[in-house]
Amino acid sequence: MKQFPIKKIVVYLLLSLGAITMVFPYVWMILSSFKTPAEVATTPPTWWPSSFAFTNFVYAFHTAPFGQYFINSLIVTSCVVLLTLTTTILAAFAFSRLKFPGRDILFTGLLALMMVPFEMMIITNYATISKLHLINTIPGLIIPFTSSIFYTYVLRNFFLSIPDSLYWSARIDGASNWQYLWKVMVPIAKPSIITITLLNAILSWNSFLWPLLIANTNSARTLPIGLYAFITEGGVRYERLMAAATIVVIPMIILFLLARKHIISGVAKGGLKG
Amino acid sequence: MQIHVENLTKRYGKTIAVNDFSATFEEGKLIALLGPSGCGKSTMLYMLAGIAPVTSGKILFDGTDVTYLPPEKRNVGLVFQNYALYPHMSVLANICFPLEIAKVTKKERLERAGELAKLVHIEDLMDRKPNQLSGGQQQRVAIARALAKRPSFLLLDEPLSNLDARLRLEMREEIRRIQKDTGVTTIFVTHDQEEAMSISDSVILMKDGVLQQYASPQELYDEPINSFAADFLGNPPINKISGTIDKGKFIPEGTELAIDVLKADQSEGTHVTLALRAESLMVNHKSPKSFPALVDNLFVMGKEEIVALRIGDTLLRGYIDASHKIKIGDEVPVSLRSRGVFLFDSHSGVRLQ
Numbered sequence: 001m002k003q004f005p006i007k008k009i010v011v012y013l014l015l016s017l018g019a020i021t022m023v024f025p026y027v028w029m030i031l032s033s034f035k036t037p038a039e040v041a042t043t044p045p046t047w048w049p050s051s052f053a054f055t056n057f058v059y060a061f062h063t064a065p066f067g068q069y070f071i072n073s074l075i076v077t078s079c080v081v082l083l084t085l086t087t088t089i090l091a092a093f094a095f096s097r098l099k100f101p102g103r104d105i106l107f108t109g110l111l112a113l114m115m116v117p118f119e120m121m122i123i124t125n126y127a128t129i130s131k132l133h134l135i136n137t138i139p140g141l142i143i144p145f146t147s148s149i150f151y152t153y154v155l156r157n158f159f160l161s162i163p164d165s166l167y168w169s170a171r172i173d174g175a176s177n178w179q180y181l182w183k184v185m186v187p188i189a190k191p192s193i194i195t196i197t198l199l200n201a202i203l204s205w206n207s208f209l210w211p212l213l214i215a216n217t218n219s220a221r222t223l224p225i226g227l228y229a230f231i232t233e234g235g236v237r238y239e240r241l242m243a244a245a246t247i248v249v250i251p252m253i254i255l256f257l258l259a260r261k262h263i264i265s266g267v268a269k270g271g272l273k274g
Numbered sequence: 275m276q277i278h279v280e281n282l283t284k285r286y287g288k289t290i291a292v293n294d295f296s297a298t299f300e301e302g303k304l305i306a307l308l309g310p311s312g313c314g315k316s317t318m319l320y321m322l323a324g325i326a327p328v329t330s331g332k333i334l335f336d337g338t339d340v341t342y343l344p345p346e347k348r349n350v351g352l353v354f355q356n357y358a359l360y361p362h363m364s365v366l367a368n369i370c371f372p373l374e375i376a377k378v379t380k381k382e383r384l385e386r387a388g389e390l391a392k393l394v395h396i397e398d399l400m401d402r403k404p405n406q407l408s409g410g411q412q413q414r415v416a417i418a419r420a421l422a423k424r425p426s427f428l429l430l431d432e433p434l435s436n437l438d439a440r441l442r443l444e445m446r447e448e449i450r451r452i453q454k455d456t457g458v459t460t461i462f463v464t465h466d467q468e469e470a471m472s473i474s475d476s477v478i479l480m481k482d483g484v485l486q487q488y489a490s491p492q493e494l495y496d497e498p499i500n501s502f503a504a505d506f507l508g509n510p511p512i513n514k515i516s517g518t519i520d521k522g523k524f525i526p527e528g529t530e531l532a533i534d535v536l537k538a539d540q541s542e543g544t545h546v547t548l549a550l551r552a553e554s555l556m557v558n559h560k561s562p563k564s565f566p567a568l569v570d571n572l573f574v575m576g577k578e579e580i581v582a583l584r585i586g587d588t589l590l591r592g593y594i595d596a597s598h599k600i601k602i603g604d605e606v607p608v609s610l611r612s613r614g615v616f617l618f619d620s621h622s623g624v625r626l627q
Contacts, residue, residue, distance in 0.1 A: 165358035168325050173372035174346045174423065183371075187362040 026249070033057070033243035040239045056243035063240060064229040065218050066247065072215075073205060073222040074251075076141045080204040081197055083146035088196065091147070092155035093181050097167065107156075110149050119209075126213060140214045141222065145204060151196045158192045159185060194262040198255065205252055223248045275336050275426040275459055276301050277322065282331035284317050284483075291317040293483040295331070299427075299461060304453045306470035307463045309480035310506070315463045318480070319429050322461065323352045335426060351420030351458075355432040357412045359404040365391075365415050366400040372423045390418040393452060410441045417452060428453075430462035434469060446473055467507050471495070479503055500625055501618040504549045510580065513550040513590040516620055524548055524617075529586040534563045535615060537627055544619065546626060551614030555592030557581055558600055564607040569600055583608065 032040055033056050034049040060066065094100075095107050125144045134140035162185060170180040186193065208224040215221045227248065230241040277299040284292040292314040299305055307315040320326035322333065324345035333341045340348055359368050366387055373383040391397045394414040404412055413433065420428055433449060434442045450473040453460045464470050470477045471491040479486040479494065479502075487499040498504035504512050515526045519540045523532040526548075535548065557567075567583035567590065579598070583590045583606070592608070600606055617627035 163356065163358065165354040165356055166360065168323075168345065169352065169354060169358040169419075170360075170371075171325075171345045172323060172348075172350060172352045173419070174375040175371075176346070179375060184360055184362075188360075190362075 029242045029249075030246055032239055033246050035239050037237065037239055056239045057247070059237075059240050060230075060244040060247065063244075064221075064226040066223070066226055066244070068218055069221050069223045069226040070247075072138060072141075072220060073224075075138055076211075076222055077201055077204045079138075079142045080145045081201050083142070084148050084151065084200055085193070085197060087147040088151045088155055089181070089186060089193070091152045092159050093177075093185065095152065096156045096159035097177070097181075097185075111153060114149050114153075122209070122213065125210075129214060135214055136217045136220045138220055141211055141220065144210065145207075148200070151200065154196065155189060155192055158189050162188060191262055194259055198259055201255060202252055205248075277427065277459070277461075278334040278337075279322075280332040280334070282318070282321060282333065283329045284314070284321060284326060285329045290483050292321070295483075295485050297478060297485060297488055299459060300476075301459055302457050303475040304450065304460045304462070304473060306474035306477045307461060307480060308467060308470040308477050308506070309465065309486075311465055313480045314483035315465075315480050316431055317483075319352075319431055319461065319463050323350050323429055324348050325352075349423065349426050351423070351425035351428040353413070353416045353420050353428070353430045353433060355435060357404075357416040357436075359412055359415055359419070361404050363403075364400065365396060365402050365404070365407070368404070368415055369418045369422050372419065376423055386422060387418075390421055393421075393455060394418045394448075408441075409437050410445055413437065413445055414448070417449075421452075421456065421458065425458065427459035427461065430460065432463055432465070434464070434466070442469075449473060468509065471507065479506060481506075496613065498616060498625065501547060501549065501616075501623040504616055504618070504625075508551060510552050510591050513552065513555070513588075513592075515548045515550070515585060515588045515590070517546060517548065519544050519546060526586050526588065531565050531585065533565050533610075535610060535617070535627075540617070540626055545621065547618045547620050549616040549618060550590065550610065552580070552591050552593055554611045554614035555583070555590060556609040556611065557583065557592045557594045558598060558606045559609040560607045561609040564609040566605050567608045569602050569604045569606060571602060572600075 031047070031049055034052045034054075035046075035056075036050075036053065039046060039050060095103060121144075129135060129140045129144065132140075132143075134143065166184060167180060170184050175183065206224060207222075211220075211222045211225050212228070215225060227241060227244055230237050230244060278297075279299075280296050282292055282295040283290065295318065307318055309315045317326055321328050324340075324343060324347075328341050331341070332339060335348070360371065363371065366384075369387045369390055370383045373386060378386070387400070388397075391400060394417055396411060396414050396418065399407060399411060399415070404415070407415065413436075417428075417430075430449070434445055437445055446469060449460075449462070462474075471494075474491060476489065477491050477494050478488045481502050487494060487503050489497070494503065495507050498507065501514075505514075515524075517524055517526040519525070519536070519542055520532070521542070522536055522539070524535050524546070525532055533548070540546070565585075567585050569581060570584045570589060571582040573580040573582070574596075577596060578593045579596050581592055581594045581598075581600070583592060590608075594600070616625060618625050
């Protein structure tokens with residue numbers, strides 16, 4: 001007789017519990033987005049909507065210019081991701097491979113800056129952006145987020161783990177530093193880079209505080225700010241808020257599913273918790 | 275291409291890795307840089323490749339000064355000890371990489387890669403990734419990649435040390451074959467005297483960053499320039515007896531013996547070391563110049579046996595035919611052949627005879 005795999009059952013039970021906890025809010029959000037206002041407010045709450053109505057989505061789109069917000073979010077997130085990636089890769093290369101005086105002191109200094117919370121920098125950033133006359137503009141949402149010490153640190157450590165002999169081989173094969181970086185280092189670091197890209201995209205897509213301060217016109221607002229429009233003085237229209245939130249979340253879920261294979265191997269290889 | 279180095283010196287802070295090294299590497303030869311670990315042989319290789327900056331001295335390729343030329347402009351091929359294949363590229367892409375950088379057309383790249391694959395016998399591995407290859411296969415790919423852009427010379431850093439014993443023998447012969455087939459001047463670094471002796475045209479023996487002797491393998495074995503060279507080569511290791519010179523004879527330390535080995539006058543009373551190759555001892559062989567030794571142990575080897583002999587406090591190893599009749603504890607006469615018998619100054623290690 002095969003022994004009853006109690007250990008396995010316990011493990012799966014715990015994993016399922018974790019998964020349910022994680023997924024529950026999303027399911028609730030999606031189901032609520034189909035409910036009527038009365039149904040959302042009933043006690044005890046119902047699980048399954050009595051009828052699936054798409055009216056909330058239609059309302060959601062009419063309450064705020066979601067199309068505009070969506071495009072803004074898309075522009076801001078892609079620019080932030082691309083620019084951060086560029087600065088991160090170049091900085092990580094410089095801090096891991098190039099030799100220049102004061103390199104390690106400079107890097108330690110940068111790491112020390114990570115201790116300063118983002119909220120502390122809001123005022124100075126706001127002052128800078130306002131002096132540049134970038135309030136209420138898309139660049140104002142992008143420029144403060146085009147570099148990241150943390151991602152540079154993660155990537156630098158990965159670059160450092162690539163043996164020197166590979167670099168010298170490439171140099172002897174005729175490659176310049178620039179060619180070595182893009183033809184050898186970056187492809188090898190692909191899992192780390194994909195992980196960084198995804199984390200950064202999610203962070204940027206969901207960012208709320210900064211756009212709330214900077215974007216006061218529809219032309220510059222992003223999706224998370226759009227959600228704010230459902231919280232009115234007359235109370236919160238939960239069913240519509242949920243419908244809008246569903247719209248906001250979908251692109252990130254698609255992105256995650258597309259890169260799922262890579263992000264998991266990236267987390268495993270990069271020793272990075274996402 | 276002929277490489278000439280003049281007074282080459284490399285310092286790392288206060289330590290001197292290579293000290294005042296001068297030598298000429300002849301075209302088309304396979305040359306071994308031999309020495310114990312830390313003797314500066316890899317540093318020497320890296321300086322030739324342009325990876326390690328030179329502290330002082332000159333490197334000339336066919337008379338052109340390349341001392342300060344960056345590695346990508348020297349047209350050398352280098353195979354690292356760990357092979358350093360690009361892990362994300364297939365074997366084909368690895369071999370083509372130097373050509374791609376040199377902007378060679380795709381057609382030519384593939385042609386050249388095909389030729390090289392044939393040369394190093396990896397035709398059926400072209401689509402694999404480096405992590406799907408064995409050590410010996412990776413080695414072959416690394417050599418193919420290093421040869422891709424037709425380098426003026428090929429440098430191999432400890433090419434065999436990462437392979438298991440059987441593969442090491444196979445690759446040793448392969449390196450020799452590939453070098454012969456391509457005729458490319460090749461310099462390889464090794465700490466294994468057998469490796470250096472068996473495949474190279476000449477051997478450069480190094481110690482503490484200083485060139486000791488530059489000679490053909492046979493000459494190095496037959497005519498070591500100092501006691502280090504005599505010590506480093508040969509298996510079993512050369513026998514050494516310390517003693518003094520008295521009345522034209524060699525007196526082993528702590529014995530009453532007087533061995534008649536001197537070919538020329540040596541100053542009386544000098545502390546010297548007599549070095550004897552195992553095959554230079556004729557055990558149980560009486561002659562006017564023979565001296566007695568005690569049989570300490572016998573090791574069966576098959577055709578021959580190795581016999582350990584005791585003279586004073588010193589143990590000597592010699593060969594004896596398996597048909598001998600001697601036993602442990604016997605006293606036997608020992609004669610010396612003229613070949614493989616050296617005399618060194620005990621302090622300086624300089625060869626006296």
